Each structure stands twice: as structure tokens, then as C-alpha cells.
Amino acid sequence: MRLNAHPKAREHLALAKGWGGIVSFSAVAATSYAQGLPMTDVLLHALLAGIAGSFLAWGLTLVVWRHLALAQIE
Numbered sequence: 001m002r003l004n005a006h007p008k009a010r011e012h013l014a015l016a017k018g019w020g021g022i023v024s025f026s027a028v029a030a031t032s033y034a035q036g037l038p039m040t041d042v043l044l045h046a047l048l049a050g051i052a053g054s055f056l057a058w059g060l061t062l063v064v065w066r067h068l069a070l071a072q073i074e
Contacts, residue, residue, distance in 0.1 A: 009065040013058060020057020025050030 003009040029046035037045070 003062065003065055003069060006065070006069060009069065012065065013061050016057040016061035017054045021050040021054035024053020024056075 003013065025046045028049035029042055032042040032045045
């Protein structure tokens with residue numbers, strides 16, 4: 001079964017990617033700014049963390065939905 005054909009899984013995967021990126025970006029930006037880093041470093045660190053957070057959240061959600069989809073089939 002492909003998860004991109006499952007309507008709820010597709011929606012949750014998109015939400016997880018978005019929120020994972022936003023939360024990671026915000027947390028790292030706030031932490032870097034509080035440490036007194038220059039703004040270019042703050043933005044670079046936050047951008048890289050946002051990308052990594054998006055991939056991490058997407059991957060974790062993908063694992064969860066694979067198990068849920070298999071459980072629904074059975």
C-alpha cells in the first residue's frame with residue numbers, strides 16, 4: 001500500500017513536515033539569538049535546523065503511518 005493514496009496519511013505527512021520545520025527553525029533561531037550570534041549565523045543555523053526538523057518529522061510520521069495502514073489492512 002502506498003501512503004500517498006491514503007487521504008489521512010497524506011494530510012498528516014504534510015502537516016508533520018510543516019510543523020517540524022517551523023518548530024525546529026523557531027527553536028534554533030531563538031536559541032542562537034539568545035547566545036548573541038550574528039544575524040547571518042542565526043538565520044543559517046535556523047534554516048538548516050528547519051530543513052532537518054522537517055525531514056525528521058516527516059520520517060517519524062511515515063513510520064507511524066506505515067504501522068497504522070498495515071493495522072487497518074489487517
